[in-house]
Amino acid sequence: MESIAQVADPTYLLTVAAMAIFALLILIIKLKVHAFVSLTLVSFATAVAAGISSEQVVPTMMSGFGGTLASVALLVGLGAMIGKTLEVTGGAQVLADTLIGRFGKEKAPLALGVASLLFGFPIFFDAGLIVMMPIILSVAHKFGGSPLKYALPSAGAFAVMHAFVPPHPGPVAAADLLGANIGMLLFVGMMVAIPTWYVGAYLFGLYAGKKFDIPLSKVFFNANGVIDPAKLPKFSTVMMILVLPVLLIFMDTGLNTLAVAGMIDGSSPLVETLRMLGKTPVALLITLLVCLVVFAKDYGMKHLEKLCGDSLAPICAVILVTGAGGMFGGVLRASGIGEALANALSDTGMPLIVAAFVIATCLRVAQGSATVALTTTAALIAPMVAATTGLTDLDLCFIVIAIAGGSTVLSHFNDSGFWLVGRLMEMDEKTTLKTWTVMETLLGSIAFIIVAVLTLIL
Structure with missing residues (x-):
């Protein structure tokens, strides 16, 4: 969203953003005002303070929310429907038991993480985490202790694949803007x-997992649910259901990558149809229909219909609070805070790879969206890259990774992913900051350090 604010002074806008985040901390953590109310109130106040015209304040809020x-x-x-069906039919338990049997109790977090790395190659972060959540919670329930021990390795796997590896849209778009080789970027x-x-x-x-002992989330998983052992599905059936959306989504992301690389005609009717079927909502819808067909024989459609209805009640808060987080991020984008910061930073004379990371970090912190931070930074530094002589294909890939690292760090209140993870795990905001935000910052910083060192060596 382009800036529609009337005030353009970067110092003032930065102050407004800092005060907005401070206000959210006080409202949510100190005064215990519900996150949905707090985000709506602060979004409104920020829009007014940032100079967005009075007739645009509510449309801007609604646009970010919607x-x-x-x-x-x-x-x-x-x-949630897929997860509930897998939970009640015992599919999640079968997969959890199989993982545990093959890897053992101590290696269960590693097994979940590696599975998520594989699933995360084509599937987007939020969709992957939602599909894996019943399995993560089943393993956590079986072994006890903090669910974070199992959830963070899995969530982190989806996060790194989404940020750094084609065919995900962020790195593909950045590579296209900077002229980086997609195949080499995949390897790097x-x-x-x-x-x-x-x-x-x-x-x-x-x-x-050792430091934060949180209770087991009930959003996707009910430990008191009764599973009929006589009707447990086969491991291969559960894997088929989990792999189906991965394969479908890969049709979209994979074909898009090939089209960007010029290897296929992206405008052909066949490619467009396959990409449509691979769009995440369509892929999950097809997966749910397959799930219902598979389990209808043992459970009946009436029972499955009730399960689908029951699964929606716990996720209302997840959806509304996540939407409110998007509203806050949308207001910050419309205020021009990130744009003003990036323009100021682009003239500092920093080394190119450092400037890429710092600009992406500032955009990420200012407006919340990792994809916006990644693509905007790539567009901003593209002229600097074009004017720099002697850059190899590897250097361009390192710059893309540096931008992706900056767009990953410091996920907080204006990032809808912060609220999605926090609400799925039923964590309070303080715990989410100490776990999810710290992990995201580690991931982005470590990736930047790796490519910065490689730039000096190679």
């Missing part, structure tokens, strides 16, 4: 993502 709901509500709703992104995940998500997840 835009986030459009992407989140369908995914969370369909994902994987080489950076794996050690980054191991240190920043897996090892940190084990530490956070």
Whole structure:
């Protein structure tokens, strides 16, 4: 969203943003005002203070809220139905037991993380996390202790794949803007993502699991649910249901990557149809229909219909609070805070790879959206890249990863992902800041350090 604010002084806008975040901290953590109310109130106050015209204040808020709901509500709703069906039919338990049997109790977090790295290659962060959540919670229920020990390695795996590795839209768009080779970026992104995940998500997840003992979330999982052992599905059936959306989504992301690379005609009717079927909401809808067909014989459609209805009640708060987080981020984008910061930073004379990371970080902190931070930074520094001689294909890939690292760090109140993870795990805001925000910052920083060192060596 372009800036529609009347005030353009960067110092003033930065002060407004800092006061807005401080106000949210006080309202939510200190005064215990519900996050949905707090975000709506602060979004309104920020829009007014930032100089957005009075007739645009409410439309700007609604646009940010509605835009986030459009992407989140369908995914969370369909994902909740799939998750509830897998939980009650015992599918989640079967997969959890199989993972545990093959990897053992001590390696369960590693097994979940590696599975999420594989699933995360084509599937987007939020969709992947929602599909994996019943399995994560089933494993946590079986072994006890903090669910964070199992959830953070998995969530971190989806986060690094989404940020650093094509065919995800952020790195593909940045590579296109900077002229980086997609194939090489795929290789470099994987080489950076794996050690980054191991240190920043897996090892940190084990530490956070010991430090923060939170109760088991009931959003996707009810430990008191009765599972009929005579009707437990086969492991292969559960895997088929989990892999189906991955394969479908790969049709979209994979074909898009090939089209950007010029290897196929992206405008052909066949490619467009396949990409439509691979869009995340459509892929999850197809998966849910397959899920219902598979389990209808043993449970009946009437029972499955009730399960789908029951699954929606707990996620209302998740959707509304996530939408409110998107509203706050949308107001900050419309105020021009991120744009003003980026323009000021682009003339500082920093080394190119450092400037890429710093600008992306500032945009991320200012407006919340990692994708906006990534693509905007790439567009801003594209002229600087074009004017710099001697840059190799590897250097361009390192710059893309540096931008992706900056767009990952410091996820907080204006990031809808912060609220999605916090609400799915039923964590309070303080715990979310100490776990999810710290993990995201570790992931982005470690990736930047790796490519910065490689730039000096290679």
